[in-house]
Amino acid sequence: MNQRPDGRNVDFQHRYERAYAPPRPDAARGMAPQRPVVPPQPRGGGPYYAGPPPRRGGKFKRILISVLVILLVVSVGTYFWADSKLRKEADLSTVIDRPEEGDGTNYLIVGSDSREGMSAQQRKDLHTGGSAEAGKRTDSMMILHVGSNGPTLISLPRDSNVTIPEFQGSESGKMRPAMGPNKLNAAYAYDGPQLLTRTVEYNTGLHIDHYAEIGFTGFAGIVDAMGGVEMNIEKGFKDDKSGADFEAGRQTLNGQQSLAFVRSRYAFTGSDLDRTKNQQKFLAALANQAAAPGTLLNPFELYPVMGAGLDTLIVDKDMNPYLLGKMFLAMKDVNSGAGKSMNMPVSGSVGGNLQWDQAKVKQLVNELKNDEKVTVTSDQ
Incomplete structure (x- = not known):
């Protein structure tokens, strides 16, 4: 067996070349040379194997998968953070004699005058008065119904004349007797979120699914973290007690101005009813701006806004x-016109407190329970 210097077998090489060499042309018959037969290329990486063709888009797919994994990790981490x-301090399971659940979801949204965490200078700047340890009251109360016919936002005037029924004390767990007719915000002052929820359910017959409350500090902090909230004030007004001093027109309100705007009541002839309308407009504008892509997709805006509100949000x-x-x-949809905002229907007053129109309230609650389009108007 003959060996070449490179170690290959000479006889085998010759036989290989003869087997796959092109046939010689036949001059007598005028035949042209045929195309050579290409020998099969070994898959094991022999001299004729150039390897698999490059895959197109492989790098892009790897980058895309990496980005999706990062987004998933960040989203899950943000959710749990x-x-x-959240301060999950309101235990609605202790509320007694609850109405049956209806279709859709009902949120009880409360703005309290809590001064928790505020310095003396902040209380002065925000015109809140009182001390950090002062008892809390409710400055605003709303029911937000979210269902298949668009959201409905209903303000409950704090001076509404309602019955505070018997209830189970949130701290003692003992049953407490009914207090009879009183202002709605007195229920919160007596025993906090649980009694307020109990009182709203008792006087409306509507089941409350979730509770959300924010105090002065958190409210102003969210607005400032967002860089202010743009509002179109139709008519200028001034209120020394809240610190409000606004001219008519479109303008951006900071945290201090926003708090003054939603708290003002003495500047209006309708007092609490006019104030609730301003509160609805502002909260809808706030939600519209907070839920905008420019905020949600920008971590430099999203996290400061969330951080400013979550610490003070009681749910x-x-x-x-x-x-x-x-x-x-849903509140954003109310602002965009896809939902409805209104006051609880009122028929008059009793002892200076607002009396609800019971016939309209019953119709309104039935529509909400059945998740129907709300046709009731507040006429206010």
């Missing part, structure tokens, strides 16, 4: 960031 920041024990997000998106 936000959930851990029920079953609330989570997903449900909270649905609440804000």
Whole structure:
């Protein structure tokens, strides 16, 4: 067996070349040379194997998968971070004699005058008065119904004349007797979120699914973290008690101005009823701006806004960031005209407190329970 210097077998090489060499041309018959037969190329990486063809788009796919994984990790981390920041202090499971659940979801949204965490200078700047340890009251109360016929936002005037029924004390767990007719905001002052929820359910017959409350500090902090909220004030007004001093026109309100705007009542002839309308307009504008892509997709805006509000946001024990997000998106829809905002229908006053129109309230609650389009008007 002959060996070449490179170690290959000479006889085998010759036989290989003869087997696959092109046939010689036959001059007598005028035949042209045929195309050579290409020998099969070995898959094991022999001299004729150039390897697999390059895959197109492989690098792009790897980058895309990496980005999606990062976004998933960030989203999940943000969800659990936000959930851990929520103050789940309202235990609605202790509320007694609750109405049956209806279709859709009902949120009780409360703005309290809590001064928790505020310095003396902040209380002065925000015109809140009182001290950090002062008892809390409700400055605003709203029911937000989210269903298949668009959201409905209903303000409950704090001076509404309602019956405070018997209830189970949130701290003692003992049953407390009914207090009879009183202002709606007195229920919160007596025993906090649970009694307020109990009183709203008792006087409306509407089941409350979730509770959300924010105090002065958190409210102003959210607005400032967003860089202000743009509002179109139709008519200028001034209120020394709240610190409000606004001219008519479109303008951006900072945290201090926003708090003055939603708290003002003495500058209006309708007092609390006019104030609730301003509160609805502002909260809808706030939700519209907070849920805008420019905020949600910008971490440098999203996280400061969330951080400013979550620490001071008191919710029920079953609330989570997903449900909270649905609440804000529904309020955004109210602002865009896809929903409805109104006051609780009022028929007059009793002892200076607003008396609800019971016939309209019953019709309104039935429409909400059945998740129907709301046709009731407040005439206010």
